[in-house]
Amino acid sequence: MNQNRGVWSVRKKTVWLCVAPFALCMLDQGITLVGQSSAYWAGDYSVAIEGNPWFQWLLQQHPLAFEAGIFAWVAVFCGLILVLPRRVAMTISVAIVLGHAWGASTWIFWKIPHGYWLVLALYLLSAIAIVAQSVAPADDSSSVMLVVGMLMFIAAGVAICLGGLTVGKLFRPKIPHPEK
16 A cells, blocks of 8 residues: 655654754744843844844844744744655755854854854754754654654744743843844
8 A cells, every 4th residue: 555645744754854954943043032132122122133134024023023933934944844855855954954053153153252163063063963864763663753753842942932032031131232
């Protein structure tokens, strides 16, 4: 019997291609929130700092609008990775990892002492993640692990988003903000 359910079927091995882009996206958005000025966290959203024009606009509306945009972005790229052919999915996955590694590195390089070395470490970890995700784990006959894994990704994403907002709210008003 043919197990292929069409283009919309989700292959377990392809799910792993979402892990690294998701992780780097969460890092990038977390650093972006923490990097906002005390004026931003005091309610002046017009001073939002972000390189991506669409996400800057969302930050200028409200931090929760930014988080909703991040959620939509993750849904789009994970959806594409899950339904497209493996080679195309791998290409999208690598492109998103590289893009978010670059986005996070712009904050790290300028905001953290010795940021250059941390950026190199980030790129090394990104390369390791790309290689690791390209080798899918052994096929498991149980789909329970797939469901548990996806729920863990969602829970981790929500926790990271809320953590970024909390850290930004608690610490940024107390720390002077040099211009990026």
